[in-house]
Amino acid sequence: MQGALSDLLACETTLPIEVFLELDSTNVLLWQRYQVQCTMPRVAIALAQTAGRGQWGRTWISAPGGLYLSVLLPIKLDPQFAYGLTLASVWGIVEMFQQQGLPVQIKWPNDLLLQGKKLGGIKTETKVSQGKISAAVVGVGINYQNPVPPTGINLEQFWQGELKIKGDRLAALVIAGILQGTKKLAHSSIENILPGYLKHLKNLGETITYESHQGIITGVNQKGELLVKLTAPGASSIVKIPPGQISLGYE
Template identity: 45%
Template structure:
């Protein structure tokens, strides 16, 4: 699958208010891992804004050590950033990226939501995901790589959806191709990080929650039924837990990403 660099650069120019491109683009047909390639480029002097793009990964990485299946036809990209955050706030980078990408795609006419903590959702199924990796020195994040995978025309599992097929069912084409999708993702990451850096985590979190599809969902934690009521500034899921009987007060707890799964429904198609 051929990737048109010039078309991507044109899309990025159109999406920005001024012509300077903050991204250094490195485009490949296939890579083991775009995140790993960015780390390799960083060791060779790559700067923040270094972007690696592939239309296939052979050893893609997902959250918590999982494999990210990355067949030809999808979008797989990673970007280097230099955040100024304490390590305890590292998940704010994922929240910012998820909100920024979902918001940018919504602006393009695709009604994308967010499933906690890092999934992009369309029509109740998984459209893509985000993996943030960091390097830490003395309790501070010195370097980070944000990796994004989005289904464009690649085959997907029952719980997934690809954007090209979805557009065909809508008889509309808000995203014209892989290059326009890539531009939307990069501009979305940029806008999410700008919101975090200039307006702060409280504003970013309120915008993230506006797009979160899990509000009001119920989930069991240690055999107790909890209702999703929000997300903390560190990215933990906030749950209201009812007492064992009506006399006991309702308590609130928070759970870290990776400790519970909110799941997906399988497609009936």
Template identity: 45%
Template sequence: MSVAEFNKKKFIDCLSNIQGVSDKFTASTFANLHIFLSLPSTNQTLWQLIDSGESPSIVIASQQTAGRGQWGRNWESTVGGLYMSVAIAKQYGSTIAPNISISQTPQLTLSSAWGIASSLRDYGVPVQVKWPNDLILEHKKLGGILTETRVNKKKISQAVIGVGINWTNSVPDTGINLQSYYRKQSKSEIFSLEMLAAIVFHGLDFGIKQLLESGIESILPSYQQLLINIGQQIVVEDRIGTIVGVTTNGELRVKFNQDSASPLTQPQISSSEIFLKPGTINLGYGQPIPGSQE
């Protein structure tokens, strides 16, 4: 499949048509947008542009040849998908971003996922989120988010948030693209990759602004309403627990029944509720999760 060039003007036109987007924001986005046919990684390229002294806010590529997912996993980034990276400190001002401590890094991913999912739902796509960084449609992976940060004196001095969304690209069995979803629907409200990019960028912008202006507490209740893992049973050190939510620091809350403990494991997990950091457990894909919300 040939690599089609992403249409910058069409993207900006779509962005300007989204309710609540100002002309000033659209002009700033246009001035700081970098488009590429093919890159190893949009996150990597955005960091390189920042280090070279340029002031880009967004990098978009039609394909990635060495895309990365969470925890360094390979992210398949074939032609037809949306591959976008956004520089938070450049976009939101260095006086705001450093107020986030390093321990709050997962909040950037959480708020981005919530904002993007909410924005897509406004356009009729019933996206949910899977802890910690995936966007889910019909119990399959529609996209993912990768947050990378730089830290100075235990504060985040700059962050790059990468987003990959399946549009028409090929996907594995655990994935889904929007076009295959739309083929089963009576209508679609997203008509192009550029429109999808505008909706996703606006959602990410909305989520990050909400985090920086009002705190994670303003996001967490509605984030958890979209969390597909609520009610899912998992095994932690031979004990069966139920996922009940996410903490303000982005940790997974798992509650154990009193009768789920065994004499061998009680000394290891004595609390009736524990918190799991991102990357410590794989929650899987593909099947409806008992107790999950639609």
């Protein structure tokens, strides 16, 4: 696996990458590395996880055959815009996949969609020091050859049994996407990420029901909140829905 990673990430000459057959969690491992002051950024990759972490405290099922990796990043960011790390990372990954001919889209706030089904997801964790985010771990799971539920899809299914991108190159694309997105965030602002994120957002323009009110999804703001314009007669307000408050469905 290390060869293709090294080739694609040649510009990241000091990027340590650890690869494991199985771990409890790549996120947990990288926070352990952070505690002993290991070099940042750095990457951990596992071919299976026994205690993978999903968003909102959920367990991420990490069966063999998938790709599970995390990137530990040094970053300075105001905590109120912490969700920008997730938006930037998912945007960067989608950009990389689309360059390879994979028509991947985003499902708000942090899922990767392929043909309307879940291809993967992202979980971001942060450390705050002196009132600022000082480090982050971006964890990603991608369905490659692993079993998936009816709402999911893996790349083997999409390619009808032919794996057109090898596992090591897939990992390199994901890492490069995370680095591209988070570097853009660090060097500019979330405002420069949002247009690209919205371009790939499948949910844009969809009609949803939230707390018995119907509305149309019009965008996402700096905090990752979903912006919904109410459509009831006489209604003109925009509702802001924080990540985790509702779950948008799959096809």
